[in-house]
Amino acid sequence: MAKINTCVFISGKGTNLKRLILNSNQYSFPIKIKLIVCNNKNVEGLKLAKKWSIPYLIFCNKQNLSENKILIELKTKKINLILLAGYMKILSRKFIRSFGKSIINIHPSLLPKFKGLNTFEKVLKNKEKKTGCTVHFVTEKLDEGKIILKKFFYIDKKDNVASIKRKTQNLEYNAFSEAIIKIMK
Numbered sequence: 001m002a003k004i005n006t007c008v009f010i011s012g013k014g015t016n017l018k019r020l021i022l023n024s025n026q027y028s029f030p031i032k033i034k035l036i037v038c039n040n041k042n043v044e045g046l047k048l049a050k051k052w053s054i055p056y057l058i059f060c061n062k063q064n065l066s067e068n069k070i071l072i073e074l075k076t077k078k079i080n081l082i083l084l085a086g087y088m089k090i091l092s093r094k095f096i097r098s099f100g101k102s103i104i105n106i107h108p109s110l111l112p113k114f115k116g117l118n119t120f121e122k123v124l125k126n127k128e129k130k131t132g133c134t135v136h137f138v139t140e141k142l143d144e145g146k147i148i149l150k151k152f153f154y155i156d157k158k159d160n161v162a163s164i165k166r167k168t169q170n171l172e173y174n175a176f177s178e179a180i181i182k183i184m185k
């Protein structure tokens with residue numbers, strides 16, 4: 001089957017990336033991960049790139065210089081889709097426009113609630129009844145853009161930041177892959 005050339009951006013542990021790699025190794029899953037971009041050379045997620053021999057690009061310097069380098073690499077590798085899997089930097093308007101193709105992000109809340117950082121703390125502080133994750137297209141505005149899908153669970157009285165994070169991330173792994181299949185249909 002023809003797969004779409006994909007680049008995954010990460011900043012941390014890479015548990016979402018791991019699931020995406022495993023799924024993309026399946027014949028019927030519609031993406032091929034041709035490149036991983038990471039803004040921190042010390043994160044665990046990079047080990048996955050090495051383990052599966054996926055080319056990767058690390059940048060820790062000036063954002064605009066780095067974005068130009070990344071754009072060149074995206075073009076060279078004929079990338080048609082970018083997945084932000086725990087990428088904690090904001091892409092510039094110029095980058096989004098220059099790439100000109102779909103960029104998808106996963107966010108650990110039920111958007112439009114709790115954009116930005118410290119999501120789990122905000123969810124608890126706001127005494128939400130339920131929470132979850134959202135997969136959406138990336139636009140120039142932070143955590144906005146058309147929503148592809150959301151998944152949720154009900155919060156238990158005993159839940160804390162750690163348990164909410166764990167439950168949210170367990171939903172994320174399927175949500176991301178389901179969203180990719182959904183946009184390809």
Ligand code: GAR
Nearest residue numbers: 012013014015016017086106107108
């Ligand atoms: C995920 O929970 C993702 O939703 C979140 O970072 C985590 C990365 O985990 N992303 C954001 O907060 C983006 N605003 P991972 O590195 O183990 O996949």
